[in-house]
Amino acid sequence: MRIVQAANFVAPASGGIRTTLRQLAAGYTAAGHEVIQILPGERDSVEELAHARVVRVRAPRLGSTGYRVISQPWRVAALLEAEAPDRLEVHDRATLAGLGRWARRNGVRSLVVSHERLDRLLGAWTPRSLRGMLPTTATADRANTALAAHFDAVVTTTAWAAAEFVRIHAPNLRHIPLGVELDAFHPDRCDRTLRRAFARDQEALLVVASRLSPEKRVDLALDAVAELVRRRVPVRLVIAGDGSARARLERHAAGLPVTFLGFVADRSRLAGLLASADVALAPGPVETFGLAALEALASGTPIVAHHASAVAELVAPGVGLVAAGSGFTFADAVRDLLAAPAPPARRNAARARAEQFTWAATIAGFLACHAGTPHATATAAGAAAAAGAGAGAAPPPPTPAPPAPPLAA
Known part of the structure; x- marks a missing residue:
């Protein structure tokens, strides 16, 4: 089976989409399938890696984000004609959404992964003075209806992300x-x-692992530190990550006990930092899954998550708290976690929660989807669970994916 993965918005060194692509490709290869990845790059190139043949398409930078975006999707279609895939997996619901039509014309089974929630993004991008006046939900519904019509499957990774597709x-x-x-x-x-x-030793160590871009709202973590300092709670915040908002955030943090590490290329060092922290903060309101938060839980570190994001679904009892989007409420949650008794029990609970999310189950689920066999389908009940998680209720753990059926070689 030849599987082509096409993606945009792949960070050069880290990021959720990059990690997802790497893990899926490695799993597909281990299952005996051939994987080709079509990704944006500085120049046209082909690289043979252990898990995939990576075809990079020359693409311009997207402002100061560090991302490159393939702005000529017909070049990807031409590559697909040459590669003749058996399955197509698209990790960009915007620029590359038209690849679903290519797959239909050529009889290739396709899926698209929704790594963003469009209705929330449109709401976040709307100027404050116009919020509630523009038809952002209707606009998202029209775009999502078209997206779902062009692919054999739309994959979402959380009930929160699924809610806008459940709605249509x-x-x-x-x-x-x-x-x-x-x-x-x-x-x-x-x-x-x-x-x-x-x-x-007497200070609490807080950590944020995130790309420093406006939608990640790292400023909320800084506001929480400022509030904790005002309350005379001894804390230090370490921010691991880089991005277009770093200079602004450094100005915002002036005078606060905050350290900016920049991008941490050494994954073992990042793992050590997460495991050594007392609390990890996930302040982004539009996180569709939250791999960094899940890595913190795997490290035994409780999290404070923005109540409006999908990360709230990870917060089962005893592994963290959800907070409204303000420095004051994040400070309250941090204080409550630090005051809670039995830190070893909390760390064990955080680890146990993370152990419910394995890449083996993810890979099995994607392979089942590629094969066209029944798999866990998001439902209105699942969307309601996401809404409950945002209010502080803990959703049930994910149902393990069934073993992947064999695909034709």
């Missing part, structure tokens, strides 16, 4: 949670020497 009664919606690298991120990676490089 998309018949081909599939729910497949992502996984986490449980060996790489583990409580045993806690490093007291590393911790003392950033915080004194």
Whole structure:
């Protein structure tokens, strides 16, 4: 079976989509399938990796985001004609959405992964003075109806992300949670020497692992630190990540106990930081899954998540808290977590929650979707669960994906 993965918005060194592509491709290859990835790059090139043949298409940078975006999707279609895939997997619902029509014309089964929630993004991009006046939900519904019509399956990784497709009664919606690298991120990676490089023993160490772009709302974490300092709670915040908003955030953090590490290329160092922290913050309101938060849980570190994002679905009892979108409410949640008794029990609970999300189950789910066999389908009940999670209720753990059926070679 030849599977082509096409994607945009792939960060050069890290990021959720990059991690997802790598894990899926490795799983497909291990199952005996051939994988070709079509990705944006600085120049046209082809690279043979252990898990895939990577075909990079020369693409312009998207402002100061660090992303490159293939602006000529017909070049991808031409590559598909040459590669003649048996299955097509698209990880960009915008620029590359037209590839679904190519797949239909050529009799190729296709799926698209919704890595964003369009209705929430449109709401976030709408100027504050116009919010509630523009038909953002109707606009998202029209775009999502067209997207679902062009592909054999639309895959979402959380009930939160699925809700906008449930609303339009998309018949081909599939729910497949992502996984986490449980060996790489583990409580045993806690490093007291590393911790003392950033915080004194009497100080609580907070961490944010995120791209520094406006929609990630890292400013909320800074506002929470400012509020905790005002309350005389001894804390230190370490921010691992880089991006277009860094200069603005550094100005915002002036005078606060905050350290900007920039992008942490060493995954073992990042794992050590997450395992050594007392609390991880996930302040982004439009996170569709939250791999960084899940990595923190795998490291045994409780999280504080924005109540409006999909990360709230990860917050089962005892592994963290959800908070409204303000520095004051995030500070309240951090204080409550730090005051909670039995930190070892909390760390064990965080790890146990992360262990419910494995890449093996994710890969099995995607292979089942590629094969066209029944799989867990998002329902209105699932969307309601996401809404309940946003209010602080814990959704049930994900149902493990069934074993992947064999695909024709």
